[in-house]
Amino acid sequence: MQKQLQLLRDLQEMDTEKNVVETERQAGLDEQQVLKAELDRLQQMVDSLAGEISVLKDEQAELVSAKALEQENVERSEGRLPQIKTQKEYVAVLKEVDTAKKLFKDLQTNIDAKDEILSSLNADKEEKDGELTTNGEQADARCAEVDASMVAVNKKLAVMERQRGGLLEELPKSLRKRxxxxxxxxxxxxxxxxxxxxxxxxxxxxxxxxxxxxxxxxxxxxxxxxxxxxxxxxxx
Ligand SMILES: [Zn+2]
Known part of the structure; x- marks a missing residue:
């Protein structure tokens, strides 16, 4: 009986220690997961900024084409002025020129506004890119450290598991179950x-x-x- 009691106490001691090691192992895994999640979050922000920038650039390119078209309209209308015979026609063409010039100006204002947003988004993206690089390097280094300690922890656990198995085998089955x-x-x-x-x-x-x-x-x-x-x- 005393031998069984001692076996049980040894087993309890081992299991308590094993619990501590397993908790340590889980903490390492959790830490790695948190680091990875943070990197994922940063990557998503960078991707989303890149998406916004690309859409804005497309919109801006369309505005630039429209502006070129208005420029052509102005030049064409102005080119017609010397050949105009009547006052009425002259006024009409001048009005066309005015309208085209106004559109041209509006388009330029829109293009400039997009430029401002783009430069702010680009700065934001650059900052996040930098953060991603720095954090990525730090996270990689820390994950490698954790991985290295995991090797030792896993070895320790395997040894404990073996020793535990040996102790359990010495106990009668009913006591083991209990x-x-x-x-x-x-x-x-x-x-x-x-x-x-x-x-x-x-x-x-x-x-x-x-x-x-x-x-x-x-x-x-x-x-x-x-x-x-x-x-x-x-x-x-
Ligand atoms: Zn009690």
Whole structure:
């Protein structure tokens, strides 16, 4: 019985340590994920800016073509002026020229406005590009560091898993099942010390007779409150 109890305590110690290592491993994986998500977010911003810039450039190119067309209209109308015979026709052509000139000016204003937006978007994109490069390098370096530590952590876990398997094999099947069930239902703590008349797993008092029997009875007992397996170290 004492041997089984010792096996269970060794197993508990190992599982508690394994939990710590697994938590460490998960923290590393989570950190990598956060870093990658941040890079993805930056990349999306850069892509979206590039998309906006491309649309604006297309719109601007259309305005430039329209402006060239109005320029031609002005020149053509003005070219007709010397050949005009009547006052009425003269006024009509002058009006055409005026209209074309006004359109030309409006188009130029629109083109200039797009220029302003474009230069602001380009500056924004340049900044985000820079951030992406810097953060990308930092994230790569950190991820490589985490990867390197993961190799050690995974090795450690594999060793623990092997040792754990060895301990489990030495336990009778029923006790093994009881231990594993308690581990899953009692927050990773299956076997605890009873001290000063109380279970140190749930901190409830044990019936005095039961507590005393832990020192003499030759069987593994459970806490009546939390069902965890109990051991004692020295009589109080
Ligand atoms: Zn308890």
């Amino acid at each position: 231990y594993e069930l308690l581990m899953s239902r009692r927050a990773g703590l299956a076997i605890v010390e009873a001290r000063g008349g109380a279970c140190l797993g749930c901190h409830m008092h044990l019936p005095p007779q039961m507590f005393n029997s832990l020192f003499v009875l030759d069987e593994i007992q459970s806490c009546p409150h939390c069902s965890r397996l109990l051991f004692v170290t020295a009589p109080d």
